[in-house]
Amino acid sequence: MRYLGTAATLLVDGIAFSMVLFLISIGMTVTLGIMRVVNLAHCAFAMAGGYLALALVQHASLGLMAALPIAVIGTMILGAVLEKTVYRWVYATSELGQILMTIGLTFLMIAAANLLFGSTLQTLPVPKPLAGTWEAGDVILSTYRGFLVLVAGAIAATLWAVMEYTDVGARLRAAVDNPRIARAVGINVPRVFAATFALGCGLAAIGGVLGTQMLPLEPWYALKYLVLVLMVVAVGGLGSIQGSFYAALLLGLIDTFGRYLVPALGAFLIYLAVVALLLWRPQGLFGRS
Amino acid sequence: MRWTMSQALRRTLISACIAIAAPQVLAAEVKVGVIASFTGPYAIWGKQFQEAVDLYLEQQKGKAGNHDVKILYRDVGGPNGQRARQLAQELIVRDGVAVLAGLEFTPTALAVADVVTEAKIPFVIFNAGTSMVVQKSPFFVRTGFTQWSVSIPVTKWATQQGYKSCAIVAADYGPGHDAIDAYRKGFGEAGGKIAAEIRVPVGTTDFSSYLQRVRDASPQCTFMFMPVGPMSAGFIKSYGERGLSKIQLITGAETQEFDLPAIGDSAIGVVTALHYGPYLDNPANKAFVQAYKAKYGKDALPSLISIAAYDGMKVVFEMIKATDGKRDGVKAIEAVKGLKWDSPRGPVQIDPRTRDIVQNIYVRRVEKMNGVLMNKAFYTYPAVKDPWLEANP
Numbered sequence: 022m023r024y025l026g027t028a029a030t031l032l033v034d035g036i037a038f039s040m041v042l043f044l045i046s047i048g049m050t051v052t053l054g055i056m057r058v059v060n061l062a063h064c065a066f067a068m069a070g071g072y073l074a075l076a077l078v079q080h081a082s083l084g085l086m087a088a089l090p091i092a093v094i095g096t097m098i099l100g101a102v103l104e105k106t107v108y109r110w111v112y113a114t115s116e117l118g119q120i121l122m123t124i125g126l127t128f129l130m131i132a133a134a135n136l137l138f139g140s141t142l143q144t145l146p147v148p149k150p151l152a153g154t155w156e157a158g159d160v161i162l163s164t165y166r167g168f169l170v171l172v173a174g175a176i177a178a179t180l181w182a183v184m185e186y187t188d189v190g191a192r193l194r195a196a197v198d199n200p201r202i203a204r205a206v207g208i209n210v211p212r213v214f215a216a217t218f219a220l221g222c223g224l225a226a227i228g229g230v231l232g233t234q235m236l237p238l239e240p241w242y243a244l245k246y247l248v249l250v251l252m253v254v255a256v257g258g259l260g261s262i263q264g265s266f267y268a269a270l271l272l273g274l275i276d277t278f279g280r281y282l283v284p285a286l287g288a289f290l291i292y293l294a295v296v297a298l299l300l301w302r303p304q305g306l307f308g309r310s
Numbered sequence: 311m312r313w314t315m316s317q318a319l320r321r322t323l324i325s326a327c328i329a330i331a332a333p334q335v336l337a338a339e340v341k342v343g344v345i346a347s348f349t350g351p352y353a354i355w356g357k358q359f360q361e362a363v364d365l366y367l368e369q370q371k372g373k374a375g376n377h378d379v380k381i382l383y384r385d386v387g388g389p390n391g392q393r394a395r396q397l398a399q400e401l402i403v404r405d406g407v408a409v410l411a412g413l414e415f416t417p418t419a420l421a422v423a424d425v426v427t428e429a430k431i432p433f434v435i436f437n438a439g440t441s442m443v444v445q446k447s448p449f450f451v452r453t454g455f456t457q458w459s460v461s462i463p464v465t466k467w468a469t470q471q472g473y474k475s476c477a478i479v480a481a482d483y484g485p486g487h488d489a490i491d492a493y494r495k496g497f498g499e500a501g502g503k504i505a506a507e508i509r510v511p512v513g514t515t516d517f518s519s520y521l522q523r524v525r526d527a528s529p530q531c532t533f534m535f536m537p538v539g540p541m542s543a544g545f546i547k548s549y550g551e552r553g554l555s556k557i558q559l560i561t562g563a564e565t566q567e568f569d570l571p572a573i574g575d576s577a578i579g580v581v582t583a584l585h586y587g588p589y590l591d592n593p594a595n596k597a598f599v600q601a602y603k604a605k606y607g608k609d610a611l612p613s614l615i616s617i618a619a620y621d622g623m624k625v626v627f628e629m630i631k632a633t634d635g636k637r638d639g640v641k642a643i644e645a646v647k648g649l650k651w652d653s654p655r656g657p658v659q660i661d662p663r664t665r666d667i668v669q670n671i672y673v674r675r676v677e678k679m680n681g682v683l684m685n686k687a688f689y690t691y692p693a694v695k696d697p698w699l700e701a702n703p
Binding site (some may be wrong): 034038140144147152154232235237280 | 515540553626
């Protein structure tokens with residue numbers, strides 16, 4: 022029974038971590054999938070969302086839940102503006118150029134965050150009703166992480182429904198599957214892309230704001246967790262939102278259980294898993310070769 | 311017009327006299343080099359060292375005996391041994407310092423050992439927590455604290471409380487391994503059972519899996535060691551949030567007053583053992599804290615960083631007085647062996663054999679007084695010598 026309790030706790034912790042990774046990586050997989058643009062600055066948008074919420078909490082004394090939508094919309098606007106300006110040049114260059122430009126943008130955002138918020142690690146306060154633990158016998162769950170699983174689950178379900186059943190989703194899928202044919206049948210691929218880009222930034226911001234308990238805010242956030250996001254995207258397969266979902270789930274659970282079961286190896290296990298998975302399926306779980 | 315001319319002439323003459331007299335003034339000036347991290351992620355060390363050094367200097371009106379003391383600050387920028395060595399060399403050879411001081415990490419302290427031994431220049435190490443550091447040069451004196459000197463007393467206290475089993479959680483790097491050894495030895499020799507030993511990778515921000523291990527081991531207390539800053543704050547915070555407070559958390563330097571606001575109420579009840587805290591109740595400390603606040607603002611509080619540098623400067627000044635400002639490292643070191651004084655941390659002495667500081671270790675508990683979280687000392691182990699240096703002479 023005790024093992025069951027431990028397993029349940031780790032499961033919730035693991036899924037909560039996975040969901041944060043998933044939210045942050047959606048935007049990146051779509052960018053890579055549709056436009057074949059390597060946007061290494063993507064993680065910086067999650068950071069921007071987090072810091073925006075932090076500023077609102079600290080200076081406008083808003084609660085986390087009130088700050089969340091404002092931070093998300095703010096990040097979407099930031100994303101949309103950058104997409105219309107800076108990213109126009111990014112699209113036009115070679116792959117190496119894209120990497121250099123987006124990594125440069127990342128460094129700019131790191132420096133800006135350092136200047137505005139300082140170099141210390143910061144977390145957003147958990148709302149009172151969500152703090153603490155929820156206990157039932159041997160099962161002791163962190164209330165906040167339980168909440169995170171529910172919220173992220175709802176977002177994932179909504180995304181799935183939008184992708185499967187709406188016209189917008191169909192256009193996006195068409196644009197990812199074959200941009201040339203999509204253009205030929207009259208889909209405005211750049212516009213679809215611009216909208217998705219902003220949406221991806223917003224989703225990353227949700228991950229950034231809600232995930233500070235696991236990925237605390239700091240200026241180096243944009244590079245530090247980029248590796249995790251890239252791993253999710255690579256394992257999931259480029260352009261596959263569904264793939265990102267399963268990849269995030271798999272890697273998050275491997276990491277959480279790994280740290281518990283083999284603490285000595287803990288931090289490395291996730292990398293070993295990525296190597297193994299990519300050897301088995303180089304194109305990712307849901308990617309096409 | 312003639313009057314102003316003569317005024318100007320007089321001024322020129324006075325300046326000329328000062329210019330001629332100046333070399334004599336300079337001759338009485340003694341230079342002290344302070345090497346610390348003023349930039350990078352560890353910049354808080356350099357900042358607080360400098361604040362304490364400047365305060366001490368101000369209180370002594372810049373004079374040791376009748377010698378003016380000039381401090382040369384040099385930035386090592388983190389645990390960079392190569393750079394520390396180079397700075398020590400430059401300060402000795404080019405700037406002609408009589409005494410060196412500063413440093414926060416074991417690797418940088420080890421890197422300057424050969425240099426100061428060869429040059430016979432004393433080095434007052436403010437803080438490097440590995441016991442054996444002072445053995446690496448006969449010119450090392452240390453005014454900080456070591457992991458062993460706080461970990462052994464705190465295991466004694468835990469044993470007295472009747473705790474029979476514990477979990478040990480430590481960051482997986484040098485000082486963390488020291489802490490694990492000390493906790494194991496102290497608690498194990500007293501008959502305590504170690505239910506779990508958990509090493510956490512440096513840089514970990516999410517402690518949930520590790521805390522679950524502590525819960526499953528169901529010990530009576532948890533001994534913890536993490537580098538001061540984000541890791542220690544994060545750990546204590548999640549420890550409380552995960553409802554583990556029933557298992558007494560016991561640590562050392564991790565509940566610094568400057569980190570407590572970020573940790574929040576999760577810190578309440580954590581027991582620590584340390585040589586200094588700004589709320590220690592003794593006259594010397596009250597005067598020190600008051601002077602510190604007067605100089606750096608009413609919200610400023612000295613920490614274990616400040617006290618290391620403040621007492622370190624006391625040792626430096628005694629050296630300068632003993633050698634009458636001359637560059638005589640051997641005489642300077644001999645002069646401070648056995649030196650006793652009343653520090654804000656309580657009565658202290660430089661151990662004549664090890665050149666390490668002998669000091670009280672206070673067992674403290676985090677409490678909330680008037681809305682402010684603080685460490686409140688409730689038990690004292692007097693005149694603690696580093697147990698590792700006692701066992702490994």
